[in-house]
Amino acid sequence: MQSIYKKIEYTMAKNRYASYIHPPYELESKLVHSIQQLDTDTATNILKKINSLERAQLSKHPLTSLKYSIIGSCTIFTRAVIEAGLDTETAFILSDYYINLIDDTSNINALENLEYFMLNDFINVSKRYKQYFYNPLINRVIEYIKKNIETPLTLQEISSIVSVHPNYLSAAFKKEVGKTLSDYISEVKISAIQLYLNNTNLSVTEISQIFNFSHITYFSRFCKKHMGVTPKDYRRQALISKVSL
Template sequence: MQSIYKKIEYTMAKNRYASYIHPPYELESKLVHSIQQLDTDTATTILKKINSLERAELSKQPLTSLKYSIIGSCTIFTRAVIEAGLDTETAFILSDHYINLIDAASNINALQELEYIMLNDFINVSKRYKQYFYNPLINRVIEYIKKNIENPLTLQEISSLVDVHPNYLSAAFKKEVGKTLSEYISEVKISAIQLYLNNTNLSITEISHIFNFSHITYFSRFFKKHMGVTPKDYRKQILISKVSL
């Protein structure tokens, strides 16, 4: 354990000798705040200010060092949007996407540009889902619904999870979101079913089973009630639109 303290002291002395000091935490805090406020212009300005300072040497290889640094930025952006209310699954999917892009990058200039594209995408995704930025109780309920949408969900189950009375949760959810909990669950379920119909070769029966419908007839009725067409006809429309592109 003592060696890590020696390493810190050595690196601190080395950095001061080379006139290198990490960017002030105040700048990082301002960057996080601007991301959470969905203020792209201010966030970009602050990031440029941070990047005008010398980056830490995280590897002897300049490209690798830059990759490590920008992965650090990705982590900061991810935590910022989660703390602002973006559901963790969406935030981590975006984070994983950019970490893979950073890892695959082979050009320093392109990598530097990627950091700003990444910043914009984190803010834009947050803007798209900003209607889900509610109080902590409702955000927790929404996150649980999204993660468990394939399963039957009830008011009683969810209220027990968040330790509030069902009547209180029902009223609070309607007030915050503008729709009942049941309506919201149905919307999320329909969106998830559409993803399966659009992006997989699973049969409609298989998709019905994934979402725990007791019979494909009930599944088709549920889908048609919300989409105006059966799952079979919906998939046909998707195939036709893809062919015409």
């Protein structure tokens, strides 16, 4: 098998002979920055400038080569929104969705247009779901809470995960987010419970067990306190709303 180093040198020589050079990293950096700033117009213009240059040949087949290139764009967009504060699960769901769309598209013009739709959606999803713009410590805490919301979470556990004193974390979180860590955990837990109530056929008892409530009564009280209604009433009202739409 040809050495990867020889392959790199050969490709460099071939690209220079053909006057092909990959788009400057400066443009990619500007694209990432504009995505993180949720600036759709600037991001679109930079992507157009990048695409006005010759694309790398990633396959002998033009359609396949373009698919690889746009999957590369998808990876860049995904990392950009994650670094800007979008939770990883949302970012990867969107990434998986578009990679499947790219794979299913068999027309070059449609693929080229798809890249711009993809860029738009990454920015729009970030605008809708990006809920925190805090310092790296608080962002890590929020990310941990969202990933582990189905388990009981304590200040001591979370402070240990991020390697700071519980008192420091408690004060820093309240200062940055404007609410206590306990209140924030309850908000995220309620949002997750509502997702289960709205989108699954699991019983209220089964959902309470998923969230580790020791008794259905405690679960109902928790929901009533934070939603204003019991989980059964919430599900009933949600079903009525769906039927009326």
